[in-house]
Amino acid sequence: MTTGFFEGLTPATFEGADSTNPMAFHHYNPDEMVMGKSMKEHLRFAVAYWHSFAWEGGDPFGGPTFERPWHPQDDMGRAKMKADVAFEMFDLLQAPFFCWHDADIRPEGDTLAESIARLDEITDYFMAKMEGRDIGLLWGTANMFSHRRWMSGASTNPDPDLFAYAAATVKSCIDATHKMGGQNYVLWGGREGYETLLNTDMGRELDHMGRFLNMVVEYKHKIGFKGQILVEPKPQEPSKHQYDYDAATCIGFLRKYGLEGEVKLNLEQGHAILAGHSFEHEIAVATADGMLGSIDMNRNDYQSGWDTDQFPNNVPEVALCYYHILKAGGLGQGGTNFDAKLRRQSLDPHDLIAAHIGGMDICARGLKAAAAMITDGGLENALTKRYDGWDAPAAKAMLDSDLASISADVLARGLDPQPRSGRQEMLENYVSRFV
Structure with missing residues (x-):
């Protein structure tokens, strides 16, 4: 015996994306x-x-x-x-x-x-x-x-x-x-x-x-x-x-x-x-x-x-x-x-x-x-590529070094690093392909 509060309703079932039934699931299929x-x-x-x-x-x-x-x-x-x-x-x-x-x-x-x-x-x-x-x-x-x-x-x-x-x-x-x-x-x-x-x-x-x-x-x-x-x-x-x-x-x-x-x-x-x-x-x-x-x-x-x-x-x-x-x-x-x-x-x-x-x-x-x-794997691949410099042995060793040693190395090598694109818009477009 029910209370009658939800009179006329039956349990919601999955009917798929083409269904127009507002009381059915269109995307949630619990067993999928x-x-x-x-x-x-x-x-x-x-x-x-x-x-x-x-x-x-x-x-x-x-x-x-x-x-x-x-x-x-x-x-x-x-x-x-x-x-x-x-x-x-x-x-x-x-x-x-x-x-x-x-x-x-x-x-x-x-x-x-x-x-x-x-x-x-x-x-x-x-x-x-x-x-x-x-x-x-x-x-x-x-x-x-x-x-x-x-x-x-x-x-x-x-x-x-x-x-x-x-x-x-x-x-x-x-x-x-x-x-x-x-x-x-x-x-x-x-x-x-x-x-x-x-x-x-x-x-x-x-x-x-x-x-x-x-x-x-x-x-x-x-x-x-x-x-x-x-x-x-x-x-x-x-x-x-x-x-x-x-x-x-x-x-x-x-x-x-x-x-x-x-x-x-x-x-x-x-x-x-x-x-x-x-x-x-x-x-x-x-x-x-x-x-x-x-x-x-x-x-x-x-x-x-x-x-x-x-x-x-x-x-x-x-x-x-x-x-x-x-x-x-x-x-x-x-x-x-x-x-x-x-x-x-x-x-x-x-x-x-x-x-x-x-x-x-x-x-x-x-x-x-x-x-x-x-x-x-597109987002993960982009992350891997963006941080791949840190996989080099010299980069890993730098984290165990000190400021003076790092500074001396930078000056000795004449480092002049240039920024790389973060490609944010391309990644946002990537996400849009899936949603």
Whole structure:
């Protein structure tokens, strides 16, 4: 028996590029083999519970536009109704994974103990629905940014009682993720930063954040959780400045606190743009250090200048992201989570399914283009040729030399090196052949 929320819809199937059916896959064929693995195994799609079911359609200038049968989201009966609809959607999309924050899936209790009990109850309800379905939890996390208690941060809060409350909250969410067989656990520090340095002891806050993350790792090992611990970079919004600014900042933070072997990154396209980077850049930074854990796929509106969390629609951008992912060996335990939401004018349940179908198709096209470029080898050959001078014995030896010796050699040989073209436009044209 279904809820009737998605009335008239049947599970989306692959119909091919010539199909005009808006509720069918045109490019995502989960069983299609790409570089020795199925698309399903490569992409590991996940649905974000918060945007798809908990978000009510508000924005900074207006209230909710969505009217769902589980609104208001303030009791366990409606939380279970929301879960019933969510799993119907997972079935319609044949999605292999989903993700949640605690606040998405259970209403806030009057006490932390009540909130934890509700989290246990709803995750037990999830697990019963997961039986017999081909779906798993990609990751769980704690929302420590929405409630007013978190206005000055969680692990970086100047009040030690808030640090303690955050620790208890995260423990409950790791426990729930572990119970559900989650592949990862994510920490996003939406309020781990500052509004003004006039009232901020940055060094102390960073030390507390580093100790908190070490506690998370210690607890992971204590309970035998096999998932990855991930942190998610974002430069600002909601805080003026967040300590997890971008991939490079996070990697430096992890090294400072001895966590580089324990924690990886969950990277989001929209957050990359807010940091002044491309998603391709952030993925390349993470993969260069072996720190890529998982990705949140979405896009920003480049005219708005803020985090709009739209579904992806740019194949060239997506293709270059998967190019670096494939070169690094794939997503492993991570996946492609659609941290994306409908526009507040897209009111119908059918819009929610169509948006995910479109995003999955865009990712499938990007994956196939990336695989084709790797197989062809054009970009790799261009890189090899550009750096081939460093393969010479003298060049390798120079890296073990010193400035004085190098200078003497340059003068003795009368070196007058001339620049070589980077051939950027030719390489951009190359990529265009595949997308």
